[in-house]
Amino acid sequence: MTVRHQPMIDEWYPVALASQLPPGGRATQLMGTPVLVVADDPIRVVTDDGRDLPVTLRYGHVWTSLGQPAKQLFDIPEADQPGRRLIEVGVVRVRCSPLRAVENFLDIAHFPFVHTDILGAEPHTEVGKYDVEIREKEDEVWATKVQFYQPQAAKSATGGITTDYMYRVPAPTSSVLYKTCPARPGEWDVITLFVQPLQEDLCDVWPWMALFDDETATTDLIHFQQMIFLQDRSILENQIPRLLPLDPGREIPTRADLTSVAYRRWLKRHQFTYGAQLVAQ
Amino acid sequence: MPAARERLTIRGRLGADSFLPWVMRHAARLGLAGDIRHADAGRVDIDLRGPVDLIDAMEMGCLLGPIDVWVETIDRTPSSSI
Amino acid sequence: MPVEMLRDWIPVALSADLPAATVLPAHTPSGILALWRSASGKLTALADRCPHRGMRLSYGFVRGEALSCIYHGWSYGQTGQCLRIPAHPELAPPGAIKAASYAVEERNGVIWIAFEPPEAPPPSLEGFQPVRSITVNMDAGAITPNGTVRTQLAGVDVLLIVAGIGDRETIAHVMVDAAASATDRIAVSNAVEGWRRTCEQLGLKELAS
Numbered sequence: 019m020t021v022r023h024q025p026m027i028d029e030w031y032p033v034a035l036a037s038q039l040p041p042g043g044r045a046t047q048l049m050g051t052p053v054l055v056v057a058d059d060p061i062r063v064v065t066d067d068g069r070d071l072p073v074t075l076r077y078g079h080v081w082t083s084l085g086q087p088a089k090q091l092f093d094i095p096e097a098d099q100p101g102r103r104l105i106e107v108g109v110v111r112v113r114c115s116p117l118r119a120v121e122n123f124l125d126i127a128h129f130p131f132v133h134t135d136i137l138g139a140e141p142h143t144e145v146g147k148y149d150v151e152i153r154e155k156e157d158e159v160w161a162t163k164v165q166f167y168q169p170q171a172a173k174s175a176t177g178g179i180t181t182d183y184m185y186r187v188p189a190p191t192s193s194v195l196y197k198t199c200p201a202r203p204g205e206w207d208v209i210t211l212f213v214q215p216l217q218e219d220l221c222d223v224w225p226w227m228a229l230f231d232d233e234t235a236t237t238d239l240i241h242f243q244q245m246i247f248l249q250d251r252s253i254l255e256n257q258i259p260r261l262l263p264l265d266p267g268r269e270i271p272t273r274a275d276l277t278s279v280a281y282r283r284w285l286k287r288h289q290f291t292y293g294a295q296l297v298a299q
Numbered sequence: 300m301p302a303a304r305e306r307l308t309i310r311g312r313l314g315a316d317s318f319l320p321w322v323m324r325h326a327a328r329l330g331l332a333g334d335i336r337h338a339d340a341g342r343v344d345i346d347l348r349g350p351v352d353l354i355d356a357m358e359m360g361c362l363l364g365p366i367d368v369w370v371e372t373i374d375r376t377p378s379s380s381i
Numbered sequence: 382m383p384v385e386m387l388r389d390w391i392p393v394a395l396s397a398d399l400p401a402a403t404v405l406p407a408h409t410p411s412g413i414l415a416l417w418r419s420a421s422g423k424l425t426a427l428a429d430r431c432p433h434r435g436m437r438l439s440y441g442f443v444r445g446e447a448l449s450c451i452y453h454g455w456s457y458g459q460t461g462q463c464l465r466i467p468a469h470p471e472l473a474p475p476g477a478i479k480a481a482s483y484a485v486e487e488r489n490g491v492i493w494i495a496f497e498p499p500e501a502p503p504p505s506l507e508g509f510q511p512v513r514s515i516t517v518n519m520d521a522g523a524i525t526p527n528g529t530v531r532t533q534l535a536g537v538d539v540l541l542i543v544a545g546i547g548d549r550e551t552i553a554h555v556m557v558d559a560a561a562s563a564t565d566r567i568a569v570s571n572a573v574e575g576w577r578r579t580c581e582q583l584g585l586k587e588l589a590s
Contacts, residue, residue, distance in 0.1 A: 127468040131454045143454060143467035253452055256437040258430045265321075265365050270328060270432050270478060273355035274453075274468035279362050287369070296366045300471050328432075330475025352472040 023049065023292045028085035029189055032212040032224045033063060035106055036080050047216050048084055049292055055080055077226050078106045079212060092158070092188035096208045096228045105236060107225035107243045109214075114254035115293035116191045116215035117262035117285065119223055122250050123193045123211045124185050124277040126166050132249050135169050142167040145274035152284055159187040159284050161277040176200075185277055190290040191215055202230040209243070218293045219260045223247065259295055267298020300350040306336070306378045307345050307354075309361055311371035314340030318368045325360045329353050346378060390486070390493040390503035392542045392554050395511045397490065399424075404448055406439035408546035411496060414483060415439040419446040425459045426494045428481040432463070438480060491542065491554055509540055509556040512566050516552050517577050519584040521545035524553075534576055535568035537561060549584070553577075 026049070034044045034055040044055040053071065056062040063071045063082040074081040074091045081091055096102060112119060122128075127145050129138025148164040164183040184196040184206070191213035196206035208228040213221050225243050263269060264286050271279050285294060309322075319338055322345060326333040331353055337344035347354050354375070364370050393407035393416060404417035406429060413429045415438035427448070429439050436452040443449075447464055449456040454467040461482035463474040484495040486503050490511040493503035517524065521543050524530065530541040530553075540556040555573050557566060 127453045130467070131449075131451055140454075140467070144470050145468040252440070253436060256440055258435045258437065264363065266325070266360050266363050268328075268432065269434055270356060271359040271363075271434075272466065272469060273352065273359060275359060275434075279359050282363055283370075286363070286366070298365075300473065328477055330477030349475075350472055352469045353475065 024085075025289045026190055026215075026292045028083060028087055029191075029290075030074060030081045030083050030087055030091045031191065032079040032214050032222075033082050034061075034080040035078055035108065035224070036061060036075055037078060037106065038108070039080070046214070046222070048082070049215050050217055051084055053082065053084075055082075077210070077212070078104060079224055079226070092156075092192070094194060094208060094210070094228065096206070099228070102228045102230060103236070103239070105227040105229065105239050105243070107227070107240050107247075110223045110225075110244070110247055110251065111216075112221055112223055112251050112254050113219065114221065114257070115219055115261045116213045116221040117290075117293040118254055118257060118260070119213045119221055120187065120191055120193050120211065121262060121278050121281060122254055123195065124161070124187070124281060125275070126164060126183065127274045128253070129166060129168070132253055133246055136246065137168050138166060139169045147273070148276065150276045150280045152280065156188070159185075159277070159280050161185040161280070164277075187281055187284065190285060190288070190292075191221075199230050201232070205230055207231075215292055221293075259299065261293055261295035263295045263298055264291070265296065265298040267295075300352060302349055303351040303354055304346070304348045304378045305351075305354050306376050307347060307358060307361065308374040308376070309343045309345070309370055310341060310373075312340070312369040313338075313343055313364075315365065315367040317365040318343065321365045321368075322361060326357060329356055329360075331357055333357075389497065389499045389501070390495050391544050392491050392493050392503075393426075393544070393552075394492045395490055395514055395554060396487055396492055397511065398514065399492065402443040402445075404439055404441055404443055406437070407492075407494060408550075408552060409494065409496075410545045410547075413437075413439060414494060415441070415448065415480075416485065416492065416494070417441075417443050417448045419443060419459065421446060423459055424485045424487055424492065425461070426483040426485040427457060427461045428483075430480065431455055432478060432480060433466075491556075506540075506542075506556060508559050510559045510561065510566075512555045512557055513570050513573070514552055514554045515573055515577055516546070516550060517543075517580050518549055519551055519580050520549050521551040523584060523587065524551060524580055532576070534572035535565075537565045537569050539569055539573075 039057045041057050043057050052066050054064050061080055063073050071082045076091050130140050130143045150161045162184050167180050169178045181198045186194040193211050195209045199205045199207040210226045212224040215221050331347050331349045334346045358373050362370055391409050399418050401418050401422055402420045407414045407416035415427045415429045418424055429437050431438055431450040433455050436450050440451045441449050447456040456465045457480055458464050461480040463478040486493050489506045542554045543551050546552050
């Protein structure tokens with residue numbers, strides 16, 4: 019790994035689901051470095067040369083770092099809220115940059131086209147103005163006042179609603195989405211994408227949710243989220259270039275892409291460049 | 300969509316040689332006519348005329364810019380004198 | 382058929398494989414293009430990359446006379462010009478926003494594209510009718526030096542038009558006499574798989590030697 023990527027080395031990344039760790043452990047890799055998630059008590063993560071890496075168990079996942087994280091893993095208070103169902107969706111491998119996977123998760127303009135009649139539908143394609151900021155204290159990207167009309171926004175919804183959204187990027191390859199909760203107006207449903215960067219153009223994506231929904235079977239909740247993500251995967255594996263351009267180069271971002279632009283700026287400022295293209299080609 | 304006339308005031312660490320040609324190339328990619336009114340290592344003013352959605356897109360692109368430039372803020376002011 | 386013509390024009394697909402209102406990826410030695418036919422039947426070949434965020438246009442959908450990108454629905458007309466950006470429905474996209482377009486012609490059931498403005502139309506291949514296309518894991522140059530193969534398959538005279546589409550990969554468009562019967566066409570269609578295997582085995586032998 020080159021010095022260029024040093025800032026990303028000191029971050030936390032998901033490498034396994036604690037509840038699904040086989041007795042022999044899980045052999046995987048993190049930014050090109052092989053690691054083994056060992057099913058000891060407590061769970062350990064070790065490198066090929068026997069080095070123990072830092073480990074955190076949170077949101078059902080095993081998190082580790084190749085370096086020395088300056089702070090604890092980001093907090094999602096909704097995870098501890100009574101009455102919420104915590105859903106582990108399971109890993110999906112995607113042949114794309116880990117940064118592209120996050121950028122796609124932050125985007126809503128694709129709902130009517132990629133998730134047709136589920137998260138969006140023509141002619142409701144207009145993306146209104148919304149707010150984006152980098153919250154300096156937490157050092158996170160936040161998009162708020164995002165709205166989109168959806169025919170069937172969640173398993174617990176009957177009929178179409180205008181859904182409110184907030185997006186949050188608390189780490190270079192993790193994103194949290196807050197959306198209107200049909201079962202409990204006033205609360206937010208929480209859906210996350212925790213992305214494990216395997217290589218600059220290969221990642222394991224670990225979706226996770228914290229929902230208020232007393233009706234829907236867990237398998238249906240999981241299948242719904244998997245279906246949405248598999249639709250996104252066919253996009254992610256067919257974007258040119260594979261790496262995320264930090265210089266828009268030949269791309270044309272519009273106002274609807276404001277969250278993506280803020281994410282790329284935040285990556286650029288922190289020199290989080292693993293999976294990024296620096297010079298436009 | 301009627302044409303708007305706005306001045307984008309771009310501030311940051313803009314001193315790289317790459318920035319001004321980059322800005323003009325991105326404006327051309329959007330079909331926007333633009334004139335650079337001021338340029339130094341900390342601030343670039345560009346006057347743009349065109350549909351407001353395209354001026355929004357120009358702001359999006361310029362918030363990123365080339366890798367060796369850091370744009371801190373972009374202020375927009377309507378201009379009747381463009 | 383003169384070699385010079387084949388140098389400008391690349392045979393990418395059969396007309397029968399691109400019905401109205403469909404798009405497919407057209408493989409060429411210089412990369413993939415988004416080849417599509419509008420609802421009224423007009424052909425367009427565009428660079429396989431949406432200028433918005435780089436999604437392959439060959440994964441899009443054709444509606445009426447336009448091709449839409451599957452990611453955010455940006456739609457393009459027959460010269461590659463962007464016609465609509467659904468997230469900003471009030472915006473008339475400027476002419477500057479476009480996907481590069483290339484010359485495309487259809488003759489006698491074969492679709493050809495050219496990267497540089499061509500001086501002459503593509504070969505007419507009169508007297509022939511297309512049967513099917515097939516990809517072969519072999520360099521086009523190792524199959525034939527001049528882009529065509531004349532042979533017999535299942536006792537039927539066959540003309541194969543070949544074009545390299547990548548590292549050791551070639552597409553071959555199989556043609557028979559215009560007067561050939563349906564039975565002959567089916568026999569050729571089946572027999573060409575054996576022809577492919579023979580090519581690939583010869584290719585492997587060459588690699589091994």
